[in-house]
Amino acid sequence: MYLQRPELLWLVPLVLAAGILYTKRTQRRLLVLTRSLVVCLIVIALANPYTVTTHTKDVSRPRILILSDQTASMEIFDMNVAERLSERIPDSQLRYFSGESTPLGDRIIQYMPQADSILLVSDGYSNSGRPLRDALLLARSSNVSVFAIEMNTQENEAGVEISGSNIAVLDGDYPFKIIVRKSGSVSGDAVVYADDLEIFRGSLESINDSLRMSHRFRSTGTHLLRAEIHPDEDHFERNNMYTKAVYVVPKPKVLLLGRPSPLMDVLKDLVDLSTADSLPQSLSGYKAVILDNIKYDPDLDRLRSYVASGGGLVVIGGPDAYELGGYHGTELERALPVISSPSIFEGGKVLIMVIDISGSTMAPMRIGESTTYLDYEKSLAIELLRSPELRDASVGIVVFGTKPYVVSQPVPIRNRGVIEESIKSLQTPLGKDETNLDEGLRLAWKIINESRAEADLVIISDGRIEPDKVKGDQVFLNSVDIMRKMNATVTLIQVQSYAGSAGRFQEMASLTGATFRPAVYPSSLTVRTPEIEGEHEVAENVSGYTLVVTDQNHYITEEIEINATISGFNDVTPKPGAQRLVALTDGKPIVTAMRYGLGRSVSLATDDGNAWAQSLYAAENSMLISSIVNWAVGDPRPEKERVEAGDGWAGSPLEIYVSSESPPEIGEGARIESTAPGRYTATIVPESEGVYYINDYGIAVNYPLEYRNFGFNPELRGMIEAAGGKIFTEEEAGRSIVEEARKASERLVQERLSISWQLLLAALVLFLFEVTIRRLREIRG
Incomplete structure (x- = not known):
């Protein structure tokens, strides 16, 4: 029971104390005591006591809103899908948006208050406004389910882009990459120019996604790289040419x-x-x-x-x-x-591995392969045990599934062989398929508290919380609460058959501050290994140590x-x-x-x-x-009188950084702000393609972002499923979207139930009872 205004309870002892004192001065003690009790009940009722109940809210006829993307990039798809679905789905609303940009995240947020479920008819590429992934997670937290239609292109399309730095060194190798995006069967030619000098010509069929190249510039100043494609069949022409401005500086x-x-x-x-x-x-x-x-x-x-x-x-x-x-x-x-020094070891560290052995982990990682999710989880756990950072740690193993239990209490890592054997012997138990992550976390929490040491918690699972939707939501909330309270560094490792697979670990990490690490089969957690014909393997050489790239998100690698x-x-x-x-x-x-x-x-x-x-x-x-x-x-140019800017896109904001003793003159429409003494930031929105110059520094502006990515976004499925949604074909949506939306709209809700009226009723009954007894005594007398 909870109280909305608990401060009023201080009146209760005052009322009782006054009643007790008054009984010593009067013969009508029963009257004083009953009236004091009545007043106390009224005071407690004024404090508004209430209880919280949890129940499932079911929407029998969910509001379904069909959000139809009619932007330019959708022209290569069937543009009438949304209208056909609107006719097949009863009581659905249809909303459109169009233009030369796709603010998909903004549109989802805009229409969330109007629907229980949103059905996207879009290619899934959002190129302006709020990020799509953030919008989907916000929709989920607002109890709005987002579904999407899997779209198939109706026309062939190809586009080109140049990726590379905007600064090059005189007479040095300047590496860059030609990116060719294709949808459908596209053939034709690709040509690359450096200052109008042809440096490459080849067929589009020979370029598989990208082509690495390099060039040497023989003079300083702005030079232009230009890539052109000439497809035999193509819907858009605006994205068939890309220009990159490269500013060449003397050797540092x-x-x-x-x-x-x-x-x-x-x-x-x-x-x-x-x-x-x-x-x-x-x-x-x-x-x-x-x-x-x-x-x-x-x-x-x-x-x-x-x-x-x-x-x-x-x-x-x-x-x-x-x-x-x-x-x-x-x-x-x-x-x-x-x-x-070789390593830094901190004595007393404890690592608890919580491993998922529920029924879902018995599924094969990929169709036609024998390796299961559990096999992959065990291999990752053993790999972590061999990490040099754990050389002085103690490691314990907890599993969860039908019934969570402790496999091994923390033992020193020098007994790694025993721990590895315990992991290798793990099997999925028979019984009801449950994923009681919260119960497994309670066991791990108990071990960590008993150890009284610095603790790391690693959870390895497929990320599927619970097959039952209602129970799954409760397990999710319980797990989040435990991780927030636990005094440990938490890492959530979600094993995936492909990047972006369904699971709720990423959402859980965002709510708890834990580290989320996807492990896409069959890659390693500690090293990146080269892919050869679809298989991951690390080259071994008995005469030396093999080098591998461990972080490809840095400029160096x-x-x-x-x-x-x-x-x-x-x-x-x-x-x-x-x-x-x-x-x-x-x-x-x-x-x-x-x-x-x-x-x-x-x-x-x-x-x-x-x-x-x-x-x-x-x-x-x-x-x-x-x-x-x-x-x-870094930038080899002098710190003063320097311009920094990347390539721009027509219609999109472009930021330009200038180091100058006086405010720069950029042109009409530029918003210039001083960020530090001698440092300025200018923001412009270029309306057309071309090369713009600030002094001798060139900035290339290319086709609008709307034409950069096309076809159906392969990452959309992972984002939708991670937010609790589903991808349908048009036929599947027309047949089952209402039922899926109804199931998705089931939510665990908490409601307050006030018990003030029971207290007031009790006070009234007590008052009437006392009055009745007193009147009967008077009549009898």
Whole structure:
């Protein structure tokens, strides 16, 4: 029971105390006591006591709103699908939106108050306004279900785009990528120009999604790359040409402390290289400093302030560097993204793995394969046990399914063999298919509380909370509440047969602050492995250590593919906040990067190619070294009188950053704001394609974003299912959408039930009873 105004209860003891005192002064004690009790009941009723009840709300005739996307990119589909569905679905509403942009997320939010369920008739590409994924999660939290129709293209379409940096270095290799998007069967030619000079010609059939290229610019200033496609059959022509403006700058000045090596050969082509045996007195003018296998000297501590002030630092390993060169604990190490010691171990850490063994995990990961979800979960759990970061931890295992139980209390990781055998022996129990995640979490919570140690909690599951919708919602809410209260770092690992598979872990992570990590079969959790004809495998070489890219969302590794092994490395530990970009197959960091102050710092924990890492500096892998140095250098131009801007899209806002002593003159319609002394941000909305110039800096504006992506968005299914919706064909929607919407509209709701009227009734009955008794006594007398 709860009270809306609990402060009124302070009157109850005052009333009772007054009644007790008054009874000592009168003979009518029964009257005083009953009247005091009546007043107390009235006071408690005024405090408005209530209870909370939970019940299922069922909408027998859900309001279904059909949201029809009539924007330009939908012209390659059947535009009459929404009208036909409106005729087949009783009591449905039909709403349209059109134009040369698709604010799909905004439209969902706009129409949520008008419907219990929204049926999208769209290609699923949202290119303006609120992100679609956020809108779907907001709809789910507002008890609005979102469904979608799987659309099939009626016409062939192709488009082209150029991906790459907008800054290039004079006479250096400038890597870029030609992206060709196709829908249907498209044939024809593709041509690439650099300043009107043809540098590539080929057939569209030979370009599978993208084509990597490079070019060298021989003069500074703005240069234009242009990609054109000439398909034999095509609906839109606006997206058949793409222009990229590349601003070419002189080679940046870089200082190398080291010896002749394959590294030095790569750098000579890349930068204006100076070499020295020790740091000069002044580092002004150098965009970056590279230490190649240099033993620590106190003079190197000056590099900390150099990096903090905006410089770049790259440290190459070797037998005289890092832990072998005395870096540990120095001022130089403070500017590095790694600690120069093999590992950091904190005693007493406890890791609890909560593994899903419910009936749904017995399904095969992919059709035609024998590997089940449970098999994949067990392999991921064993992989985590072998992580170097857990070398001093104690690990416990909890499973949940029909009945959750503790497989293993926390034992030191040195007994890993015993723990692995416990994991390998896990089987799905017979019984009702339930996913009692909340009960499994309670067991894990109990273990963590008893350990009284720093705790990590890892939950491995397919993310399907419970087959029963009503019970599933309750399990979800219970699990969220437990994770919020638990004193542990929580990681949710959702095993998936394909990216974006259904499950509620991402939503759970967003509500609890946990880390969400999708594990798409058969990839690894700790390393990324190359795909070969649909299979993931890691190349092994008995003569060395294999390198793999562990983070492809960083500038250094975004376009990198590595096929290299090394025979030696420095054993270092990434600092908190640093990004491990390239590692060995066991997770040991090789390339680590971070921002330090205003500058950038990179660690390459292998040598310069003279002994350990010859293959890393070969032509097919040297792009990694180029990317490392380019990222450390940053923008090679002077800080003042500098313009920064990427490619623009007609009709979409474009932000331009200018470093200048006075406000820049951009043109009519530009909104200019001062963000810092000498720094300005200008926002414009270009209305047409072309190349715009600010001084000598060119900005290419291409076709509207509406024509960038076309066809049916392959990520829409995952987003819809993650938000509790479903994808239908047109026939399926016409036949079963009402029933699906009704089921989806079932919600667990909580309502307040006031009990004030019962208290008032009790006070009235007591008052009448007392009056009646008293009158009967008077009559009898």
